[in-house]
Amino acid sequence: MNFTRVNGVVIHHEVRGTVGKPVLVFSSSLGTDFRIWDAVVARLEADYRIVLYDKRGHGLSEATPQPYALSDHVDDLAALLDHLDITGATIVGLSVGGMIAQGLAARWPHLVSRLVLCDTGHKIGHDELWNSRIEAVNETGIAAIADGILQRWFTPSFRAPENAPFIGYTAMLTRTTVDGYAGTCFALRDADLTEDTRALKLPTLCIVGDQDGSTPPDLVRELSNLIEGARFEIIADAGHLPCIEQPEATAALIANFLRETTPAA
Numbered sequence: 001m002n003f004t005r006v007n008g009v010v011i012h013h014e015v016r017g018t019v020g021k022p023v024l025v026f027s028s029s030l031g032t033d034f035r036i037w038d039a040v041v042a043r044l045e046a047d048y049r050i051v052l053y054d055k056r057g058h059g060l061s062e063a064t065p066q067p068y069a070l071s072d073h074v075d076d077l078a079a080l081l082d083h084l085d086i087t088g089a090t091i092v093g094l095s096v097g098g099m100i101a102q103g104l105a106a107r108w109p110h111l112v113s114r115l116v117l118c119d120t121g122h123k124i125g126h127d128e129l130w131n132s133r134i135e136a137v138n139e140t141g142i143a144a145i146a147d148g149i150l151q152r153w154f155t156p157s158f159r160a161p162e163n164a165p166f167i168g169y170t171a172m173l174t175r176t177t178v179d180g181y182a183g184t185c186f187a188l189r190d191a192d193l194t195e196d197t198r199a200l201k202l203p204t205l206c207i208v209g210d211q212d213g214s215t216p217p218d219l220v221r222e223l224s225n226l227i228e229g230a231r232f233e234i235i236a237d238a239g240h241l242p243c244i245e246q247p248e249a250t251a252a253l254i255a256n257f258l259r260e261t262t263p264a265a
């Protein structure tokens with residue numbers, strides 16, 4: 001476990017994989033931490049250097065008081081990569097992690113060479129959705145609204161109570177700090193990356209679960225249409241978190257994209 005203070009916030013991170021190989025950086029979604037990537041990373045770490053981190057208010061990273069802006073999350077990741085002396089990485093981001101990846105590529109282009117945008121958008125939701133979520137989380141806590149969130153995250157078969165991982169990921173969600181969760185809802189409410197993302201010129205893969213109830217396939221297709229040359233792939237039998245429900249298919253799409261966009265030596 002590694003903890004580094006960047007921008008006044010202690011960020012939990014881990015570097016795995018193979019020294020000297022191209023770097024993949026993974027950024028997670030609202031209410032999750034970097035363990036959601038474990039099964040994907042296990043399939044990629046022989047061929048890549050892997051950076052995992054928890055955004056502020058999530059996992060083991062410090063929870064600063066709400067609200068947050070998307071630029072807080074973007075600048076935390078930029079500072080972490082500076083600390084690790086990394087430039088030109090492929091950023092793999094899911095949901096708000098995908099927005100952090102887009103924001104990083106727009107604001108700090110030297111840090112990013114390729115993007116893998118999973119179950120995300122250039123804008124996710126609208127003011128009313130995020131305002132009511134912020135109010136609910138602050139008044140009653142995450143557990144009180146967890147059922148609705150989990151229905152959008154996972155397919156019905158994964159949500160069976162006898163499925164042990166479902167219980168585990170429910171705990172991950174409900175144990176997220178209120179400041180981290182609500183703070184990031186403010187960031188989502190206020191972020192519209194349409195114009196920044198339209199200007200991006202780098203190899204990009206967009207992925208979405210066919211049953212994603214949070215950022216459905218049409219939204220992710222629209223995102224891919226904004227970025228010149230971006231690929232768009234749908235993963236079968238997955239909700240909002242294909243890295244958990246379909247890690248093999250997710251890792252295979254990422255590996256193929258990386259192979260096809262790596263310049264010949």
Ligand SMILES: O=C(O)CC1=CCC(=O)O1
Pocket residue numbers: 028029030031094095096097124149152188214240
């Ligand atoms: O909680 C959800 O509905 C899913 C989600 C939206 C943005 C994000 O990061 O997760």
